[in-house]
Amino acid sequence: MIGSLSNNGGPTQTHALLLGSPAIDLVPLASCNVSTDQRGIARPQGAACDSGSYEHPPTLPQQCSGNIGNYNIIQGTNGNDNLNGGAGRDLIFAYGGNGNDDLRGGSGNDFIDGEAGIDDAAGNSGTDTCSAETEISCEL
Numbered sequence: 001m002i003g004s005l006s007n008n009g010g011p012t013q014t015h016a017l018l019l020g021s022p023a024i025d026l027v028p029l030a031s032c033n034v035s036t037d038q039r040g041i042a043r044p045q046g047a048a049c050d051s052g053s054y055e056h057p058p059t060l061p062q063q064c065s066g067n068i069g070n071y072n073i074i075q076g077t078n079g080n081d082n083l084n085g086g087a088g089r090d091l092i093f094a095y096g097g098n099g100n101d102d103l104r105g106g107s108g109n110d111f112i113d114g115e116a117g118i119d120d121a122a123g124n125s126g127t128d129t130c131s132a133e134t135e136i137s138c139e140l
Helices: none
Strands: 004-005 015-016 066-067 071-075 082-084 089-093 100-103 113-114 119-122 129-132 136-139
Touching: 071 082, 100 113, 113 119
Parallel strands: 071 089, 082 100, 089 113, 100 119, 113 129, 119 136
Antiparallel strands: 004 015, 066 071
């Protein structure tokens, strides 16, 4: 379960791992001897390393807040949202409803995820990753 070959950050195009992919957390920590993925993202991001060139960000249940791992969680609502990342590593999700959202990464390495609705997302400095469910413009 992988996404299409696209610019997910880094010097070359990659296939992003989709939620539920058996490649996520497939490689045990004892066997994970590559410290970054092809994009330069640190490994592991979860309980183990992902298989392949793309390290998937931590998977979050809906409606969570606070921090997970080294990420700050920023989550939208059912309406239209303006979500802005900070100086650290952010997980920015436009969860909930069909709102038209504006998602902006901060200066850290951010994961920006648009959902249903027409979303506009932009990274900032750092290595950012952008994905979408429906219409979205991603500027990394």
